[in-house]
Amino acid sequence: MQKFCFSCGMPVGGKTAGPAENYCVYCTDDQGTLKARNEIRDGIGQWMQQWQGVDRETALKRAERYMAAMPAWAEQ
Numbered sequence: 001m002q003k004f005c006f007s008c009g010m011p012v013g014g015k016t017a018g019p020a021e022n023y024c025v026y027c028t029d030d031q032g033t034l035k036a037r038n039e040i041r042d043g044i045g046q047w048m049q050q051w052q053g054v055d056r057e058t059a060l061k062r063a064e065r066y067m068a069a070m071p072a073w074a075e076q
Helices: 037-052 056-068
Strands: none
Touching: 037 056
């Protein structure tokens, strides 16, 4: 069964597997600690800019809404 990052939703396995069980390599530091919310939001925003072809402000707003549905950020 495929696992997904609790922070960004990326499939976790192979090259994307980080040191923490529930998070991908992009959302954690080398010790497996979840990176700061703003850092994750900026990364998701950059991905959305490329994928959806939107401006930075729109991408960051969409990233915030997306993150609200992710287990790592839903309660914040």
